[in-house]
Structure formats: C-alpha cells, structure tokens
Amino acid sequence: MTRQFENKVALVTGAGSGIGRAAALAFAREGARVVVVDIAEVGGMETVKLIEEGGGQAIFARCDVSSRHDVEAMVKRTVETYGRLDCAFNNAGAGVLTSTTDCTEEAFDLAVRVNLKGGWLCMKYEILQMEKQGGGAIVNTASAAGVVAQQGHSPYSGAKAGLIQLTKVAALESGEKGIRVNAVSPGPIRTPMLEPLLNDPRIKEHITKNVPMHRAGTPEEVAATALFLCSDAASFVNGAIVPVDGGKTAGFLRQ
Numbered sequence: 001m002t003r004q005f006e007n008k009v010a011l012v013t014g015a016g017s018g019i020g021r022a023a024a025l026a027f028a029r030e031g032a033r034v035v036v037v038d039i040a041e042v043g044g045m046e047t048v049k050l051i052e053e054g055g056g057q058a059i060f061a062r063c064d065v066s067s068r069h070d071v072e073a074m075v076k077r078t079v080e081t082y083g084r085l086d087c088a089f090n091n092a093g094a095g096v097l098t099s100t101t102d103c104t105e106e107a108f109d110l111a112v113r114v115n116l117k118g119g120w121l122c123m124k125y126e127i128l129q130m131e132k133q134g135g136g137a138i139v140n141t142a143s144a145a146g147v148v149a150q151q152g153h154s155p156y157s158g159a160k161a162g163l164i165q166l167t168k169v170a171a172l173e174s175g176e177k178g179i180r181v182n183a184v185s186p187g188p189i190r191t192p193m194l195e196p197l198l199n200d201p202r203i204k205e206h207i208t209k210n211v212p213m214h215r216a217g218t219p220e221e222v223a224a225t226a227l228f229l230c231s232d233a234a235s236f237v238n239g240a241i242v243p244v245d246g247g248k249t250a251g252f253l254r255q
C-alpha cells in the first residue's frame with residue numbers, strides 16, 4: 001500500500017517533544033524523510049532514534065527558530081541532505097503564560113521571538129525553497145489563545161494572534177505559486193508544556209467548563225490534523241486556521 005508522504009521531505013520544528021514529536025513520527029510512518037528540528041538536542045536526537053527504530057529516515061537539525069542564521073542554515077541543510085522540502089510544520093513555541101502587568105520585558109520578548117518571529121523566519125526560508133520547486137505545504141501551530149484572548153496569557157495570546165495573521169498573509173501571497181499555508185489551533189493538549197498544569201484543580205475545572213469534550217487533547221490528535229493539511233487531501237485548503245480544541249473556541253457553554 002502506498003503511504004501518504006512516500007518520496008516527500010518534511011521538516012518539523014519543536015520536534016523534540018510533544019506535538020512536534022508526534023508529528024515527526026507520523027510523517028515518518030507515512031513514508032516521509034523527516035528533518036527533526038529543535039533547540040534541544042537531547043529531545044531531538046530521541047525523536048530521530050524513535051523514527052529509526054520504526055524503520056523511518058530522519059536527521060536532527062539543531063536550530064533556534066528565532067535566529068535568522070539558524071533557520072536559513074536548517075532549510076539549506078534539509079535541501080543538501082534530502083534534495084527538496086515538500087512539507088513544513090512550524091510548531092516550535094514557548095508557553096509564556098503571564099498577565100499584562102506581571103509580564104516582564106524579557107518574558108514578552110521571548111514570547112514574541114519564538115512564537116511570532118520564529119514562525120515568520122521559518123515561512124520565509126521555506127517559501128523561498130518551495131518557490132524554486134514549484135510548490136509545497138506549510139502548517140503553523142497557532143493556539144486557541146490566539147483565536148480568543150485568554151486571561152493571564154498576555155504575551156502568548158498576542159504572539160499567537162500575530163502568527164495567525166502571518167499565516168493568512170503568507171497564504172494570500174503564495175497560493176498562486178502552488179504553496180499552501182495553513183495553521184492548526186490547539187486547545188489544551190496533554191504535552192510536557194501543559195502536563196504540569198493538568199493536575200491543578202483550577203485547570204481541570206477550566207477544561208470541564210470550557211471544552212465541550214471535557215478533556216485535554218493528545219499530541220497525536222494535533223499531529224493528524226497537521227498531516228491532513230500537508231497532504232493532497234487538503235489540496236484546496238489555504239489560509240485556514242483549523243481548531244483542534246474539542247470545540248473550545250466554537251462558543252460559550254452554558255455554565
């Protein structure tokens with residue numbers, strides 16, 4: 001049976017953990033050669049090992065997505081190693097969760113650097129490569145907190161909202177070049193970023209009251225949506241921000 005991403009090359013940022021790791025493994029299972037991108041070497045190498053143990057092909061590229069030098073070098077290395085770039089899942093993020101008044105200048109800069117500038121830099125160099133090939137698919141990881149404002153998430157909500165607009169602008173600019181750009185917008189997902197908070201009774205109550213499905217999602221559920229958006233099955237989907245949030249941003253539940 002032909003696998004969905006046979007003969008394709010996919011890069012995934014933030015692939016050393018959580019949603020990114022789940023997506024890197026899923027791309028590899030579907031036949032893609034995968035570039036595992038992360039700032040953290042240990043997690044990234046572990047993802048490569050897991051892919052190889054499953055019979056897949058992958059390399060690790062250490063990269064801080066907020067560094068122009070790193071991102072340019074990472075896309076160059078992808079092409080030098082595997083010859084092309086078909087799919088990019090720009091998923092690395094920093095969960096800087098603090099209120100408007102508590103937020104420090106350093107925390108604000110970190111949120112914007114990783115979540116907003118990182119998304120822009122990745123798209124810039126990926127699109128330049130995809131233009132040379134005549135096509136490709138890009139998916140960014142936004143957040144429910146970027147779709148609706150979230151109390152106590154000031155710099156994170158602001159940066160993810162900005163990433164949503166960057167996604168739409170890139171989709172408008174790149175559609176005629178055969179490059180589709182979309183985003184997934186996760187609600188609460190059980191990953192190392194959220195896991196420490198999931199035992200907090202207030203977070204449990206927040207999920208019960210605000211997520212119609214009354215549970216956190218899994219990294220695999222977000223990865224499956226990202227792969228769909230990268231696949232030919234989504235060949236006319238461009239500029240979409242797809243919620244993977246159990247219905248959290250659909251409206252308000254009766255309290």
Ligand SMILES: NC(=O)c1ccc[n+]([C@@H]2O[C@H](COP(=O)([O-])OP(=O)(O)OC[C@H]3O[C@@H](n4cnc5c(N)ncnc54)[C@H](O)[C@@H]3O)[C@@H](O)[C@H]2O)c1
Nearest residue numbers: 014016017018019039064065092093143186188189191193
């Ligand atoms: N977990 C959630 O509930 C949730 C909800 C909405 C959105 N998100 C978004 O999903 C994405 C993945 O998060 P996760 O929950 O899997 O978290 P995670 O902490 O498990 O994984 C994030 C990965 O990104 C890497 N990373 C951080 N800064 C980086 C940088 N500057 N350059 C390269 N890599 C970097 C980390 O090393 C880590 O491996 C993030 O963009 C996050 O904002 C998560």
